[in-house]
Amino acid sequence: xxxxxxxxxxxxxxxxxxxxxxxxxxxxxxxxxxxxxxxxxxxxxxxxxxxxxxxxxxxxxxxxxxxxxxxxxxxxxxxxxxxxxxxxxxxxxxxxxxxxxxxxxxxxxxxxxxxxxxxxxxxxxxxxxxxxxxxxxxxxxxxxxxxxxxxxxxxxxxxxxxxxxxxxxxxxxxxxxxxxxxxxxxxxxxxxxxxxxxxxxxxxxxxxxxxxxxxxxxxxxxxxxxxxxxxxxxxxxxxxxxxxxxxxxxxxxxxxxxxxxxxxxxxxxxxxxxxxxxxxxxxxxxxxxxxxxxxxxxxxxxxxxxxxxxxxxxxxxxxxxxxxxxxxxxxxxxxxxxxxxxxxxxxxxxxxxxxxxxxxxxxxxxxxxxxxxxxxxxxxxxxxxxxxxxxxxxxxxxxxxxxxxxxxxxxxxxxxxxxxxxxxxxxxxxxxxxxxxxxxxxxxxxxxxxxxxxxxxxxxxxxxxxxxxxxxxxxxxxxxxxxxxxxxxxxxxxxxxxxxxxxxxxxxxxxxxxxxxxxxxxxxxxxxxxxx
Numbered sequence: 001x002x003x004x005x006x007x008x009x010x011x012x013x014x015x016x017x018x019x020x021x022x023x024x025x026x027x028x029x030x031x032x033x034x035x036x037x038x039x040x041x042x043x044x045x046x047x048x049x050x051x052x053x054x055x056x057x058x059x060x061x062x063x064x065x066x067x068x069x070x071x072x073x074x075x076x077x078x079x080x081x082x083x084x085x086x087x088x089x090x091x092x093x094x095x096x097x098x099x100x101x102x103x104x105x106x107x108x109x110x111x112x113x114x115x116x117x118x119x120x121x122x123x124x125x126x127x128x129x130x131x132x133x134x135x136x137x138x139x140x141x142x143x144x145x146x147x148x149x150x151x152x153x154x155x156x157x158x159x160x161x162x163x164x165x166x167x168x169x170x171x172x173x174x175x176x177x178x179x180x181x182x183x184x185x186x187x188x189x190x191x192x193x194x195x196x197x198x199x200x201x202x203x204x205x206x207x208x209x210x211x212x213x214x215x216x217x218x219x220x221x222x223x224x225x226x227x228x229x230x231x232x233x234x235x236x237x238x239x240x241x242x243x244x245x246x247x248x249x250x251x252x253x254x255x256x257x258x259x260x261x262x263x264x265x266x267x268x269x270x271x272x273x274x275x276x277x278x279x280x281x282x283x284x285x286x287x288x289x290x291x292x293x294x295x296x297x298x299x300x301x302x303x304x305x306x307x308x309x310x311x312x313x314x315x316x317x318x319x320x321x322x323x324x325x326x327x328x329x330x331x332x333x334x335x336x337x338x339x340x341x342x343x344x345x346x347x348x349x350x351x352x353x354x355x356x357x358x359x360x361x362x363x364x365x366x367x368x369x370x371x372x373x374x375x376x377x378x379x380x381x382x383x384x385x386x387x388x389x390x391x392x393x394x395x396x397x398x399x400x401x402x403x404x405x406x407x408x409x410x411x412x413x414x415x416x417x418x419x420x421x422x423x424x425x426x427x428x429x430x431x432x433x434x435x436x437x438x439x440x441x442x443x444x445x446x447x448x449x450x451x452x453x454x455x456x457x458x459x460x461x462x463x464x465x466x467x468x469x470x471x472x473x474x475x476x477x478x479x480x481x482x483x484x485x486x487x488x489x490x491x492x493x494x495x496x497x498x499x500x501x502x503x504x505x506x507x508x509x510x511x512x513x514x515x516x517x518x519x520x521x522x523x524x525x526x527x528x529x530x531x532x
Contacts, residue, residue: 002170002171003168003169003170003171004036004168004169004171005032005035005036005165005166005167005168006032006134006137006160006164006165006166006167006169007030007031007032007033007034007035007036007165007166008032008035008036008039008040009036009134009137009138009169009171009174009176010032010033010036010098010137010141010160010165011033011036011037011039011040011042012036012040012138012176013137013138013141013142013176014037014040014042014069014141015040015041015042016176016178017066017067017142017145018066018067019042019066019067019069020042020043021042021043021044021045021060021069021426022037022042022043022044022045022057022069022070022071023045023047023052023053023054023056023057023060023068023069023070023071023423024044024045024046024047024053024070024071024072025046025047025048025049025050025052025053025072025073025077025080026046027072027073027074027077027100028073028100028162029073029074029100029101029102029113029162029165030071030072030073030098030100030160030162030165032162032165032166033071033098033165045426047419049080050070050072050073050077050078050080050081050084051080051081051083051084051415052084052418052419053070053071053072053081053084053419054070054072054081054083054084054085054087054088054095054097055084055087055415055416055419055420056068056070056419056420056422056423057069057070057084057088057095057096057097058084058087058088058091058093058095058155058416058419058420059406059416059419059420059423059424060095060423060427061088061093061094061095061153062091062093062215062239062406063403063406063423063424063427063428064427065215065216065218066094066149067094067095067096067145067148067149068093068094068095068096069095069096069097069098070084070095070096070097070098071097071098071099071100072097072098072099072100073099073100073113074099074100074101074102074113074114074115074117074159075112075113075114075115075117076113077099077100077113078097078099078115078117078120078121079115079120081097081099082120082121082124083413084413084416085097085121085124085125085155085157086124086411086413087408087409087411087413087416088154088155089124089125089126089154089155089411090409090410090411090413091212091238091239091408091409091410091411092152092153092154092212092213092216093153093154093155093409094148094149094153094154094155094156095148095155095156096141096144096145096148096155096156096157096158097121097125097155097156097157097158098157098158098159098160099117099121099157099158099159099160100113100159100160100161100162100165101114101117101130101159101160101161101162102114102161102162103161103162103163104132104161104163104164105163107161117157117159118130118157118159121157122157124155125154125155125156125157126147126148126152126154126155126156127143127144127147127148127156127157128156128157128158128159129143129144129156129157129158129159130158130159130160131158131159131160131161131164133164134164134165134167134169134174135169135173135174136174137160137164137174138174138175138176138177139177140158141158142176142177142180143180144156144157144158145180145181146180146181149181149183150181150182150183151296151297152296152297153216185313185314185316185317186296186312186313186314186317186318187313187314187317187318187321188311188313188317188318188321188322192309192311193321193322193324193325194325195308195309196292196309196311196322196325197325197326197327199265199290199292199308199309200230200265200325200326200327200330201327201330202265203264203265203290203330203334204264204333204334204337205259205262205263205264205265205334205337206230206232206233206263206264206265206266206267206334206337207232207233207235207259207260207263207265207266207267208223208226208227208232208233208234208235208266208267208269209234209235209236209237209260209266209267209268209269209271209277210223210234210235210236210237210240210243210244210269210270210271211236211237211238211239211240211268211269211270211271211272212237212238212239212240212270212271212409213240213269213270213271213294213295213296213315214236214239214240214243214269214270214315214402215239215240215243215270215402215403216239216270216296217270217296217314217315217316218316219243219269219270219314219315219316219319220242220243220244220401220402221316222315222316222317222319222320222323223243223244223269223315223319224243224244224248225319225320225323226319226322226323226326227244227248227250228250228331229323229326229330229331230326230330230331230334231250231330231331231332231333231334231335231338232250232267232334232338233250233252233255233259233337233338233341233342234248234250234251234252235252235253235256235259235260236251236253237271237276238271238276238407238409238410239403239405239406239409240269240270240271240402241394241399241404241405242399242400242401242402242403242404242405243402245399245400245401246398246399246400247398247400250338252341252342252345253345253394253395254344254345254348254349254352254395255341255342255344255345255348257284258341258344259341259344260277260278260284260285260286260289261283261284261285261286262286263285263286263289264286264288264289264290265289265290265291265292265308266285266289266290266291266292267292267293267294268280268291268292268293268294268295269293269294269295269315269319270294270295270296270315271295272295272300272303272304272410273291273293273300273303273304273305274304274410275410276410279304279305280304280305281304281305285305290308291305291306291307291308292307292308292309292310292311293307293309293310293311294310294311294312294313294315294318294319295310295311295312295315296312296313296314296315297312298310298312352366352395352396355367356369356370356396357370365388365389365392365393366392366396368389368392368393369392369393369395369396369397369436370396372393372396372397372434372436373396373397373398375432375434376397376398376399376434377400377432378400378401378404379431379432380404380431380432380433380434381403381404381406381421381424381428381431381432381433381434382397382399382404382405382406382434382436383405383406383407383417383420383421383424383433383434383435383436383437384405384406384407384417384436384437385407385408385414385415385416385417385418385420385435385436385437385438385441385442386414386417386436386437386438386440386441386442387412387414387438387440387441388438389436389437389438390407390436390438393436394407397436406420406424414438414440414441414444415441415442415443415444416441417435417436417437417441417442418435418437418442420435421433421434421435
């Protein structure tokens with residue numbers, strides 16, 4: 001038996017759940033959790049804004065397919081994180097937001113940063129919980145984690161009052177549940193598979209659309225086997241990009257409009273029929289097309305369009321089942337259709353090639369994307385953050401593996417890029433990370449760049465209506481001569497400490513302290529020469 005604080009108990013639950021990093025902006029109400037994290041060996045990553053912390057936790061969840069954790073102070077700390085939670089909810093990302101709260105005994109009296117947080121977060125989470133006593137911390141947290149990871153993934157919120165985090169209790173009074181997350185791999189029923197087999201047997205112009213569910217269900221290999229056997233063209237979107245490598249004979253990107261408009265059978269995998277697919281309606285889809293949807297969330301089946309077949313379950317399992325019902329002659333039978341789609345793809349790429357090779361000044365989006373594509377290898381992680389610039393990049397930059405591409409998702413939340421890119425580098429320090437961001441998107445979170453302890457690559461593209469500026473920079477913790485020279489000049493011109501602190505407070509740039517984690521890195525201009 002041992003005594004431990006509520007904060008240490010939180011950290012122990014997270015450690016047992018496999019969490020290696022938590023993202024935060026330091027606040028007094030959650031200080032006991034930081035102490036617990038240090039004791040338990042969970043790294044605490046301090047950010048410049050709570051929204052950035054939430055985006056980091058979102059990226060952590062997407063990259064690991066596990067739980068990502070952000071911790072924020074109550075009141076304005078929680079409200080600042082709301083946008084990041086909403087983005088994770090739309091993207092089906094299992095993140096846990098832990099929010100501090102006023103002491104239980106002071107609730108309703110007007111305590112510092114007191115507000116109704118659970119009701120605020122409930123509409124944009126799979127579950128929002130509050131802890132009533134310290135010994136409930138493990139049960140509430142594990143319930144939240146199970147909720148986030150089960151079925152359709154998504155964010156959850158847990159509110160913990162500060163006095164409970166400071167409370168000391170015996171560990172035997174607050175046991176941590178084990179084996180509390182079970183993710184059954186739902187399969188299709190035999191009758192449904194027979195229906196699928198008949199639809200495929202009758203198809204002359206089939207198309208597959210693969211979305212983020214392919215990534216979450218680790219179904220890339222199953223998708224490849226199905227596409228190869230059936231001989232169907234596959235178009236990938238969102239987190240599904242890279243499920244088939246760009247060089248695969250069944251992978252397409254530029255002919256989607258033509259293919260969907262003419263397809264007689266469309267198989268939609270792990271993505272809703274939302275605005276990205278024209279809601280599954282004409283003119284994006286042919287009016288008489290038969291649509292098959294496979295999704296972990298049965299509530300998505302039949303939304304916006306009647307289905308010929310809807311299957312709820314694990315995409316990998318169902319695709320492996322589907323391989324067995326593909327008619328043996330299907331690939332040869334639909335080969336003319338695959339050839340027609342490939343011809344449209346080639347023509348479209350030829351049209352884009354003109355823009356990709358243009359020497360226009362200022363540079364075009366397509367030329368920029370083409371130059372980036374030259375340096376993207378299978379090991380590169382690419383983060384897209386913006387509107388038009390990301391749309392162009394997704395057409396030009398070839399991807400080679402699942403999990404290689406990150407973007408905001410269907411909420412269209414600009415500004416996720418720096419947090420996503422830095423988290424990717426944190427988890428994969430040996431891999432190149434490229435952030436492709438429009439200037440509007442980057443401007444929303446540009447201060448976050450100064451806290452990068454790793455090396456990353458940044459590509460900034462100013463939109464067509466803002467002057468067409470393209471620039472490349474490398475971020476490094478140990479800079480070259482130019483950066484050292486800038487630091488030397490800054491030290492020489494540095495005002496007295498008191499005046500400097502006052503000026504920084506006026507500009508709102510005072511860094512939050514990072515408990516026990518050593519000194520913060522120096523925050524310079526955030527650039528270190530051209531990227532070549």
